[in-house]
Amino acid sequence: MIFKKLFLAATAAAVLATPLLAMPAAAQNEQFMPLLVYRTGPYAPSGIPLANGFNDYFELINSRDGGVNGVKLTWEECETNYNNDRGVECYERLKNQGPTGATVVNPYATGITYALIERATADKIPIFSMGYGRADATIGSVFPYVFTAPATYWAGADAIIQYIQSQEKGSLKGKKIALVYHDSAYGKEPIATLEALSKQEGFTFNLFPVAHPGLEQKATWLQIGRQLRPDWVIMWGWGVMNATAIKEAAAVGYPMDKFIGIWWSGSEADVKPAGAAAKGYKSAQFTGTGTGAPVHAQIRDLLFAKNTGKGKDTFGEVLYNRGLVNAAVSVEAIRTAQGKFGNKPMTGEQMQWGFENLNITQDVIDKLGLTGLMSPIKLSCNDHEGGGSVVIQQWDGKGWNYVSDFIKPRREMLTKMYEASAMQYAKEKNITPRDCSKM
Amino acid sequence: MFFSWPFFFEVLIGGLLAGVMYSLVALGFVLIFKASGVFNFAQGAMVLFAALTLVGFINMGMPTAVAILITMAVMVALAYSIERVVLRPLVNQPPIILFMATIGITFFIDGFGQTLWGSDVYVLDIGIPTTPLFFGDILVNSFDLVAAAVAGLLVVVLAIFFQKTRVGRALRAVADDHQAAMSVGIPLRVIWVIVWSVAGLVALVAGIMWGSKLGVQFSLVLIALKALPVLILGGFTSIPGAIIGGLMIGAGEKLAEVFIGPFLAGAIEDWFAYMLALVVLLFRPQGLFGEKIIERV
Numbered sequence A: 001m002i003f004k005k006l007f008l009a010a011t012a013a014a015v016l017a018t019p020l021l022a023m024p025a026a027a028q029n030e031q032f033m034p035l036l037v038y039r040t041g042p043y044a045p046s047g048i049p050l051a052n053g054f055n056d057y058f059e060l061i062n063s064r065d066g067g068v069n070g071v072k073l074t075w076e077e078c079e080t081n082y083n084n085d086r087g088v089e090c091y092e093r094l095k096n097q098g099p100t101g102a103t104v105v106n107p108y109a110t111g112i113t114y115a116l117i118e119r120a121t122a123d124k125i126p127i128f129s130m131g132y133g134r135a136d137a138t139i140g141s142v143f144p145y146v147f148t149a150p151a152t153y154w155a156g157a158d159a160i161i162q163y164i165q166s167q168e169k170g171s172l173k174g175k176k177i178a179l180v181y182h183d184s185a186y187g188k189e190p191i192a193t194l195e196a197l198s199k200q201e202g203f204t205f206n207l208f209p210v211a212h213p214g215l216e217q218k219a220t221w222l223q224i225g226r227q228l229r230p231d232w233v234i235m236w237g238w239g240v241m242n243a244t245a246i247k248e249a250a251a252v253g254y255p256m257d258k259f260i261g262i263w264w265s266g267s268e269a270d271v272k273p274a275g276a277a278a279k280g281y282k283s284a285q286f287t288g289t290g291t292g293a294p295v296h297a298q299i300r301d302l303l304f305a306k307n308t309g310k311g312k313d314t315f316g317e318v319l320y321n322r323g324l325v326n327a328a329v330s331v332e333a334i335r336t337a338q339g340k341f342g343n344k345p346m347t348g349e350q351m352q353w354g355f356e357n358l359n360i361t362q363d364v365i366d367k368l369g370l371t372g373l374m375s376p377i378k379l380s381c382n383d384h385e386g387g388g389s390v391v392i393q394q395w396d397g398k399g400w401n402y403v404s405d406f407i408k409p410r411r412e413m414l415t416k417m418y419e420a421s422a423m424q425y426a427k428e429k430n431i432t433p434r435d436c437s438k439m
Numbered sequence B: 001m002f003f004s005w006p007f008f009f010e011v012l013i014g015g016l017l018a019g020v021m022y023s024l025v026a027l028g029f030v031l032i033f034k035a036s037g038v039f040n041f042a043q044g045a046m047v048l049f050a051a052l053t054l055v056g057f058i059n060m061g062m063p064t065a066v067a068i069l070i071t072m073a074v075m076v077a078l079a080y081s082i083e084r085v086v087l088r089p090l091v092n093q094p095p096i097i098l099f100m101a102t103i104g105i106t107f108f109i110d111g112f113g114q115t116l117w118g119s120d121v122y123v124l125d126i127g128i129p130t131t132p133l134f135f136g137d138i139l140v141n142s143f144d145l146v147a148a149a150v151a152g153l154l155v156v157v158l159a160i161f162f163q164k165t166r167v168g169r170a171l172r173a174v175a176d177d178h179q180a181a182m183s184v185g186i187p188l189r190v191i192w193v194i195v196w197s198v199a200g201l202v203a204l205v206a207g208i209m210w211g212s213k214l215g216v217q218f219s220l221v222l223i224a225l226k227a228l229p230v231l232i233l234g235g236f237t238s239i240p241g242a243i244i245g246g247l248m249i250g251a252g253e254k255l256a257e258v259f260i261g262p263f264l265a266g267a268i269e270d271w272f273a274y275m276l277a278l279v280v281l282l283f284r285p286q287g288l289f290g291e292k293i294i295e296r297v
Helices: A002-022 A025-029 A044-065 A084-094 A110-123 A153-167 A191-201 A218-228 A240-251 A268-278 A294-302 A318-341 A348-356 A362-367 A411-429 B005-036 B043-059 B064-090 B095-117 B142-164 B166-176 B178-183 B188-214 B218-234 B239-259 B269-283
Strands: A030-037 A072-079 A176-182 A204-210 A232-236 A259-261 A282-285 A391-395 A400-402 B132-135 B138-141
Touching (some): A044 A072, A044 A318, A072 A084, A153 A191, A153 A259, A153 A282, A153 A391, A176 A191, A176 A218, A218 B005, A232 A240, A240 A259, A240 A268, A268 A318, B005 B138, B005 B239, B043 B188, B064 B095, B095 B218, B132 B142, B142 B166, B142 B239, B166 B178, B166 B188, B178 B188, B188 B218
Parallel strands (some): A030 A072, A176 A232, A232 A259, A259 A282
Antiparallel strands (some): B132 B138
16 A cells, blocks of 8 residues: 555656656746737737737847847747637646746737736736736736736827827817727727816717627718717727728718727728728827838848748738737846846746836837837836827828827826726725835 | 608618628528528538638639639538538437537638638628718618629529429428428438538628628628527528518617617617517517428327
8 A cells, every 4th residue: 555655656756847857958048928829710810910920029039139138038829719718728828837937928808818917916927918908007006917018098098089189280179079999898998088088178979889799880880970970980999890890981981081990990900801991091009010120121031031930921010010019028028127137037026027127218129120119118116007109000001101200198197097997996806005115 | 869861761771781781691591491400500600611712712813703613613512521521420310419510510611711711801802882872861882782682683593493493392392391302202412412502602692792891801700690680580491581581680770779779878789689589589489481380299
């Protein structure tokens, strides 16, 4: 009996120790990044360029710089199909991989972000929800492990209103603005901000929810285009809803240059299916478009010329560039953390410090070859958004062009809203906010 | 929001024309159910597969007409494969088993189509106009008028096929009674291949129309959800039912969205369509035009 127990114990110990023994020395000096992607399913047209951007930037860092200060980047994709359950499953599967576990998780779905906030906070793994997720997670004292840089949905809504204001010679008094939105938590995100702004700026604000997935919007657009006839329409759409809305707007003769989508309604996948109807349509963005940045030339020379890299087919698309910038910000957070903790693989807790002390200035952007692809950001213990800017772009039938400068969202008002919402969350979840003045 | 009669008629006409697009998808379900008693869960996936295949061939440089012919051949081949690999081994199994098999077919076609042609969004432009037209004060989209004409033509062709051809009569015989049809020498397997082929061709027509409207992308499989209330309302076995059900669902959901929606926070058209269909079920369990099934003990 005792021999049987000893045998079982020895076998169990051997099984558990095998991965450690098998790990080569080089693997100990690697930084593991889990990639939650959706290359299949209804949202694949958006997920593919995003995932390609991540892959290509990480590969570029390894081949151009030999990693981050000598620490090689490794990554593994896990297919979420844009499904919350699978997103959580992917997170759980990948969180302990690599010598220090997952460095940072980019959920790439507002639903998955919501599902992971408590888990990742308990696991001390930063969530980087760039341009999606909870806007109030900007408040780092309540959400220490969630980062929303460079702009939240609320900041996006404010920037769009600022742009409209500039087009209306500074005043929105008496103007009619409609919001067409995906009838989900994501689609409802800007409503409170836009309602507050309508009171502040004096415009009328009308809501038009569209049921998922948004394949049919004729009734919505007949109301907008033939009955309400608003001065401007803002869209918070996703997936097939975007192209359908553009087509239906054109079908009722609504002018495209008065129609502005948020950044998830402003990629090539949203306008191309609508064909010529999409010409003139605008969208907000926080990352640049095209293939003219120095980093693009480096990817072409160091990856594509050697038949490596994944993004040849999606190169320079809006979402490819967003993947590049998202990966670049993550890499810079690693570099920042290494500045304090040494040039070795960072743990999630060290990465959290890296994010909170991240300062990407214009000089850094230029040095990284990302000129024109992003605006400067500076994060802190309490500000996880970092003060990023938003730009408005317009589709000319072939590509996107900027039609505004980078717009700074009015964060004084937004921060008050973030704080009120975050404190409510803290109360509900029984969280004692950190004292950031002591950090 | 104010009420005006021209706007009411605009919504009504828009709804009727949207309903025609739902009918295009519903027809595929009806054909297979009518001939075999199987609810083909894979019809939405077949629409996507047909559209992806067509756009794939067009993008390879083929003229549109040639690409359509080859896609038709592919859909027939798919029907043959389904009969040979899935349906034949399941002959005499209860309908629920065949239904479950079609769920399996759905996942296979979804994955196979994406593996073969990719997961991108593809533009399908076969020259259908999309300009708004005005009849007095009433706006109608020209694309919707073309879609209505296509659906009308499809129903006429299907009616001729079912009523006037030998194969069509055989299909109706099988639909009425499998065993009686087999006893007079109608081969059930061949009939299944034919009916799945016809459903595949109907899926191609639906794929062309919906693909031209939304772009060819994975989300096309979700249009099956729009066809379900049409089937419930029109009946699973009636081709005219699919058309009239589509018109009623289209008009009903659009009028509800515009005139009732604002009082219920909007976005009601999807569930309203199902509610409308369920109300019909309360009074006519077989749907408006479905066959009344009487089973004697």
